[in-house]
Amino acid sequence: MDILENIIYWAGLVGSCAFVVFLLMQRFGAAIGQVRRAAGGRLRELAVPAIVALLAGSALLIRLSDGANTGGARPLLRVLVGFGATWLVARLIHIAMDSMIQRQDVSVEDNLRARTALTQYRVLERIAIIVVWGLGTAMVMWTFPGIRALGSGLLASAGIVGLVLGLAAQRTIGNFLAGIQIALTQPVRLDDAVVIEDEWGWIEDITTTYVEVKLWDERRLIVPFTTILEKPFQNWTRTRADIIGSVMLWTDHSVNVAEMRKVLQSIVESTDLWDGRVVVLQVVESSERAVQLRALVSAANSPRCWDLRCHVREKLLAYLAEEQAHALPRLRGELDSSQMTRPSSGARAPDSEGPPGREDASEVEVGGLPGGPRS
Known part of the structure; x- marks a missing residue:
């Protein structure tokens, strides 16, 4: 035969x-x-x-x-x-x-192991299929005498041919090898929550040359493997899905921080977005105009954490407006009474509605955010 x-x-x-x-x-x-x-x-x-x-x-x-x-x-x-x-x-x-x-069941809450296996299977499958088709095509072509003779001639100048092919397909080969590295080291996995190029989203697909990121507004960000390996990025679900979020608020110095801690505790306990791990309110910055409060809350995953942060911010602002209006940010200033223009008669203007002597006040208080008056 x-x-x-x-x-x-x-x-x-x-x-x-x-x-x-x-x-x-x-x-x-x-x-x-x-x-x-x-x-x-x-x-x-x-x-x-x-x-x-x-x-x-x-x-x-x-x-x-x-x-x-x-x-x-x-x-x-x-x-x-x-x-x-x-x-x-x-x-x-x-x-x-x-x-x-x-x-692999990726619908469970803690699906890290399933996503790890899923990423490896997807990437290795595509690489294996490319290798199989490449070898199969080469074997079929090698059965023809003309191509076999051409291949024998190319083997004699394999160094030059390899150099030319390497330069021509440098990026393609680099992305292909990077795909193998990503499959083994797994800096990203399928369904990971990441921040790449200042864009937040989820890893939707990993091909043989690029990563497809589904952004929060349904756009798709295509990221080459070389970018993943060479540039820093944030992976919010690298080891676990739960995450801590922060809410920043500017208030007046007169704010009752202890009371706001109680309010924050009641806010997170009233919603199922909170996972019960972390709830903290701290004064993280102080200036001559206002103080900055930071509320830390935790959630089971990044989408729930985003919703929880928005919920906490909304409730805290509503509480300040209703219960501690005096603690809203204010801009204070002093006016030199000697530079103020006084009426010659010393009497109050007929159309003035304020009490006598109000124009002599040496200190005024203007409501507004730090850095400018409030409209």
């Missing part, structure tokens, strides 16, 4: 084996229920090509054994069998990875 007959023989053997496995899974599916549910539908896709490969291989072997002249059919058979075998291997890889992916 020559090389072609061997290829056809092994293609038929692989096809028949795949068909037998398919029949066994259909027959004894109850014993391997989860695997059957995950991969049974995919294996049905392989049943027809497996039978075709088996029958075609058997028919060709019979014709070759009878000494029939296949003529120009041999090159066509090499291409069909080679690409058919490559497709079969790629589909088997996809089925195996898809079966393992479906076993």
